[in-house]
Amino acid sequence: MEQVHTPHVVVVMGVAGTGKTTIGPLLAARLGVPYAEGDDFHPPANIAKMSAGVPLDDVDRLPWLDAIGAWAHSRAGLGGVVSSSALKRSYRDRLRAAAPGVVFVHLTGDRELIEDRMSHRQGHFMPTALLDSQFATLQPLAADEAGVAVDVTGGPEEISERAVTALRALEPASQPAK
Template sequence: MSTETEPRTEPRVIVVMGVAGTGKTTVGPLVAEALGVPYAEGDDFHPAANIAKMSAGIPLDDTDRAPWLDAIGDWARGRAGLGGVVSCSALKRAYRDRLRAAAPGLVFLHLAGDRELIAGRMAARKGHFMTTRLLDSQFATLEPLGADEAGITVDVAPEAAVIAERAAAALRRL
């Protein structure tokens, strides 16, 4: 029998979620390393049409997101019992429900932060298809984790290593 203070020993699949620019691609691999599991970049699961649309500054709709979410869900299901970390904005509860339907037992790490901080980070990055033009639509779409959803929320103001350390410690206690 475990207590709340004992760390989890069985590997879990973690979805690092949040609006663009919160550091999912930076923090995700650090959390995976700390937990000793592989990392998958959620952007790699997007069909080419989605990337073209976002590169043009056009927000994706639910129809666009469906095959992307299904591909991430398939990856997560394949990692059940083995553990893993995957980045995925998962902004709406319905998206997270779709992921959980594919891979029950998912845990979400919501990277959250101030819009101005995130916009500044997005403006500084080079060569990414997601531009600051889409940030307002991302915040408008965001539905934070519900009290009944397995997961944690971590503030993105500190540096990535600190965020990852805090996240990994909290995830071990879930």
């Protein structure tokens, strides 16, 4: 597959179980940029809370979003891919404030598919019991937000290819296709 370089920082977003950790590295490889796992930016208290089946609140998420935003800012003009649930518009606004120009890839799918995938994960701290709170919190990308929605049916390679195609469609017509 052809590698397509991008100077953008792409945030792969969506509820738990949509495949952010699987699709993110594949997308980064296709775009020729580094990948950062969003879960690695959580402070230990957040991991402990989620592991106990307690959803994070907005206050819990702020240091996590700020750490992701700082990473994205450091990659401005260089490109990168980072995963983050980025479920609320306010969270995405915070990431954009830290790193203007970020683009979102919203991984979407029906609850049954996502729950099935979550139930087969090994060693992840996020329990399936928190999926309802994720869907309740989710505010899909608005028309004025730079980003694309990508369905998660199919295999990882197929999903990452759809993401690359969707991202290419966002490129201004004045730029040559890469």
